[in-house]
Amino acid sequence: MINCTLKPSPDASNTGALAQVVADELEKRHGVPVHTVRAVDLDIRPGVSTDMGEGDDWPRVHRALLDSQILIIASPTWAGRPSSVAQRVIERLDALLSETDDEGRPVAYNRVAGVVVTGNEDGAHHVISEINxxxxxxxxxxxxQAWTYWHLGPGPGPDYLDDERGHDWSAKTGRAMASNLAAAARALAAHPIPAPPG
Known part of the structure; x- marks a missing residue:
């Protein structure tokens, strides 16, 4: 799970709090261990390569990603769009397009992904569609339904951690998201997508 909040640790992250609902469900109900990275705490250089040189922290995120079957990107909504940190993560993920496994498949094949979004303004569905x-x-x-989100409607308002309204729906949707991700990952492990025809 990559939390793309703009808040560095140890600041509380609204996005991280909702993402944790999904992580808890994956771990406790589905037996899926979850490793979370707060991207803003790392030096993730701009670019579209796996390794941008000395000091770039993306290569270790890349290694963790290749050890995983499920990727969740969690982003706040800013001006109706994914955070700048999420955009940086997506740009670095672009390098996966040029990487293949031993059978010639793109390395993202047979991995599943989903999105968590929070924000005190509308735009969650737009953020979900952009990232997905x-x-x-x-x-x-x-x-x-590999997503969940929380917001209280258009315009400014409270944050996820400051207001309990809507939490039940977001948690229920997050539990469904976890179930669907785990089921799809198991299905792909049993019946992998073949390499594209040459």
Whole structure:
């Protein structure tokens, strides 16, 4: 899970709090260990390569990603769009397009992905579609309802951690997201997508 909040540790992250609901469900109900990275705490250089040189922290995120079957990107909504940190992560994920496994498949094949979004303004569905669209381009499988979000409508308002309204719906949707991701990952492990025809 990559939390793309703009808040560095140890500041509380609204996005991280909702993402933790999904992580808890994956771990406790589905037996899926979850490793979370707060991208803003790392030196993730601009670019579209796996390794941008000395000091670039993306290579270790890349290694963790290749050890995983499920990727979740969690982003706040800013001006109706994914955070700048999420955009940086997506740009670095672009390098996956040129990487293949031993059978000639793009390395994102047979991995599933989903999205968590928070914000005190509308735009969650737009953020979900932008991130999921990019992940599908890279080769990830996006199961149905592989997302959850929280917001209280258009305009300024309280944050997720400051207001309990809507939490039940977001948590229920997050639990469904976890179930769908785990089921799709198991299905792909049993019946992998073959390499594209040459």
């Amino acid at each position: 669209g990019a992940l599908a381009d890279f080769g990830f499988t996006i199961p149905g």
